[in-house]
Amino acid sequence: MSRSVKKETLLEVAEHLFYEHGFRGVGLKQIISEANVATMTLYNHFSSKDNLVEEVLKQREERYWSYLDAHVEMDSDSPFILAVEAHGRWLNELSYKGDMFLRAIEDYAGMDNEIETIARGHKSKLRRYFQQLAQKKGKTNVKDLADQFTLLLEGTTSMTTLIGAEKATDHSIAMARILVRQTS
Amino acid sequence: MSRSVKKETLLEVAEHLFYEHGFRGVGLKQIISEANVATMTLYNHFSSKDNLVEEVLKQREERYWSYLDAHVEMDSDSPFILAVEAHGRWLNELSYKGDMFLRAIEDYAGMDNEIETIARGHKSKLRRYFQQLAQKKGKTNVKDLADQFTLLLEGTTSMTTLIGAEKATDHSIAMARILVRQTS
DNA sequence: TTTTAACTATAAAGGTCGTTCTATCTACCT
DNA sequence: AGGTAGATAGAACGACCTTTATAGTTAAAA
Numbered sequence: 001m002s003r004s005v006k007k008e009t010l011l012e013v014a015e016h017l018f019y020e021h022g023f024r025g026v027g028l029k030q031i032i033s034e035a036n037v038a039t040m041t042l043y044n045h046f047s048s049k050d051n052l053v054e055e056v057l058k059q060r061e062e063r064y065w066s067y068l069d070a071h072v073e074m075d076s077d078s079p080f081i082l083a084v085e086a087h088g089r090w091l092n093e094l095s096y097k098g099d100m101f102l103r104a105i106e107d108y109a110g111m112d113n114e115i116e117t118i119a120r121g122h123k124s125k126l127r128r129y130f131q132q133l134a135q136k137k138g139k140t141n142v143k144d145l146a147d148q149f150t151l152l153l154e155g156t157t158s159m160t161t162l163i164g165a166e167k168a169t170d171h172s173i174a175m176a177r178i179l180v181r182q183t184s
Numbered sequence: 185m186s187r188s189v190k191k192e193t194l195l196e197v198a199e200h201l202f203y204e205h206g207f208r209g210v211g212l213k214q215i216i217s218e219a220n221v222a223t224m225t226l227y228n229h230f231s232s233k234d235n236l237v238e239e240v241l242k243q244r245e246e247r248y249w250s251y252l253d254a255h256v257e258m259d260s261d262s263p264f265i266l267a268v269e270a271h272g273r274w275l276n277e278l279s280y281k282g283d284m285f286l287r288a289i290e291d292y293a294g295m296d297n298e299i300e301t302i303a304r305g306h307k308s309k310l311r312r313y314f315q316q317l318a319q320k321k322g323k324t325n326v327k328d329l330a331d332q333f334t335l336l337l338e339g340t341t342s343m344t345t346l347i348g349a350e351k352a353t354d355h356s357i358a359m360a361r362i363l364v365r366q367t368s
Numbered sequence: 369t370t371t372t373a374a375c376t377a378t379a380a381a382g383g384t385c386g387t388t389c390t391a392t393c394t395a396c397c398t
Numbered sequence: 399a400g401g402t403a404g405a406t407a408g409a410a411c412g413a414c415c416t417t418t419a420t421a422g423t424t425a426a427a428a
Contacts, residue, residue, distance in 0.1 A: 006405080022291050024208035027385060038406050039387085049386065098290045105345055106282045107206050123346050147347060148355045155339025161289055162307050163331060171332045175359065178366055190375075211415065222376050223417085233416065 007045045009035045015056045019100055023053055023107050050115060053104070057118045060100055064090065064122075068129075079133050080149060084176045087153050088169025091160045099157045126150055139183055152176055191229040193219045199240045203284050207237055207291050234299060237288070241302045244284055248274065248306075252313075263317050264333060268360045271337050272353025275344045283341045310334055323367055336360055 013035040017026040028049055032039055046052040071086035072079055104119035130146035139145050152172045159168035197219040201210040212233055216223055230236040255270035256263055288303035314330035323329050336356045343352035 020293075022206075022208065024206065025291060028387085029384080039408085040389090041405055043387075044404070097293065098286065099342070102282065102342060102345060103287075103290065106287065107209060109204075109281065120346075127346075144355065144358075147343070147351065148359060150346075151336075151339040151343045151352065151355050151359075153339075154342035155335040155337075158283070158286060158338035158342060159331070159335045161286060162304075162311075162334075167331065168335065171328065171335050174328075175332060175335075175363065178362055179359065182362055188374080212417090213415080223378090224419095225375055227417075228374075 006035075006037055006041055010037060010042060010045060010052070011056060011059055014052055015060060015100075018053065018056060019095075019097065022103065028052075050113065053108075053115050054118055057101065057104060057115065057122070061118070061122045061125075063094075065125075074133070074136070078180060079137070080130075080180050081173060081176055083130070083133070083149070084152060084156070084173050085169070087156060088165060088172070091157060091169065092165035095157070096160055096165055098161050099154070102154075102157075123150075126153070141183070145179075145183055148179060149176065152179075188229065190219070190221055190225055194221060194226060194229060194236070195240060195243055198236055199244060202237065202240055203279075203281065206287065212236075234297065237292075237299050238302055241285065241288060241299065241306070245302070245306045245309075247278075249309075251278075258317070258320070262364060263321070264314075264364050265357060265360055267314070267317070267333070268336060268340070268357050269353070271340060272349060272356070275341060275353065276349035279341070280344055280349060282345055283338070286338075286341075307334075310337070325367070329363075329367055332363060333360065336363075 010031065014026075014031050017031060017034065020026075028039070028042065031052075032042055035042075042052070046055060067090050068083065068086050071089065072082045076082055101119040101122045104115050105123075108115040108119075127146050127150050130149045131142050133149075134142040134145045152175055156165075156168045156172040159171070162168075194215065198210075198215050201215055201218065204210075212223070212226060215236075216226055219226075226236070230239065251274050252267065252270050255273065256266045260266055285303040285306045288299050289307075292299040292303075311330050311334050314333045315326050317333075318326040318329045336359060340349075340352045340356040343355070346352075
């Protein structure tokens with residue numbers, strides 16, 4: 001009982017700090033200190049810093065999809081727009097500063113790391129998500145359309161760093177609407 | 185020797201390594217070693233690592249705008265499309281792995297750094313660039329349109345990490361065309 | 369030829385990093 | 399009550415980090 005509380009605190013604190021300052025910009029000392037936990041408690045739950053990063057990414061991915069699933073009614077008239085809106089809300093509430101998965105891909109690329117695999121997996125899933133949506137709506141060029149929506153989401157995330165989530169989302173929704181209208 | 189060849193080698197090597205492994209993921213030792221240069225040569229030309237990062241960013245920004253200016257005829261029929269195409273070529277040739285400026289903003293955010301200022305400055309300039317384009321073409325909603333094109337470029341860069349520059353650029357060009365057609 | 373500046377190699381200072389070790393303490397299980 | 403597993407603080411590890419110090423080399427200008 002008390003065991004999982006500590007572990008969850010660690011994951012929470014680590015996710016926040018990693019997101020704020022990058023994986024390489026945060027030391028275990030800081031995580032341990034802010035989580036009010038002893039060094040060996042961390043190593044009791046995670047085999048290494050890399051392993052902690054992995055678990056953080058898994059937790060964040062789960063959260064992201066819970067968030068999307070909660071806001072997107074798949075059988076709605078325009079699930080595409082709902083998805084873009086939901087992504088925007090996610091950015092506004094939890095993710096005002098770039099994308100953790102993209103950062104993981106960049107930071108740990110070409111090192112034969114589980115971390116990169118997890119992060120790339122998340123992005124693949126996003127593309128597949130839009131593919132399923134497009135297929136359900138009987139769109140042609142399913143893959144292209146899916147990638148275009150994914151591009152919109154990625155662009156929104158980047159723009160959030162520059163102009164804030166609300167404005168960025170407004171723009172991507174506007175473009176998503178045009179995109180839905182233009183495709184058959 | 186116009187400007188020190190050693191200094192330029194250092195900037196070259198540093199830009200490449202920073203881009204490949206991130207600012208925090210590369211040590212001065214590695215830069216020095218790959219540039220075939222002594223420690224004190226680096227510190228003779230740059231006052232600190234942060235200063236080196238700053239100079240690298242300035243150089244990269246200059247290069248980016250040279251590249252864009254060389255490929256975009258401002259008075260063309262569709263300078264928007266040309267800009268998106270040029271950005272795509274830039275990605276394909278030099279920038280297959282995320283955006284150095286966005287990374288700098290994320291890595292050095294909230295630290296009262298010159299680095300973040302430079303990186304954000306580049307992004308502001310990009311938005312202003314599209315604003316000027318929109319204005320010249322007599323578009324209404326100049327700022328919104330500019331941000332939408334910026335969003336497309338940012339999305340293209342992110343997607344390059346996932347599906348490669350060519351596909352990503354194809355998608356953004358397609359969307360840019362729709363956007364140009366839809367606006368007045 | 370002497371001076372000047374850039375560059376060289378090496379080492380040390382002073383930190384921080386991730387990780388491991390030791391030794392103590394608490395709390396629950398049977 | 400004794401045993402066990404989890405958590406604790408703190409030190410120690412070696413490796414690496416950025417930066418500075420020291421001293422010797424090169425090459426071209428004065």
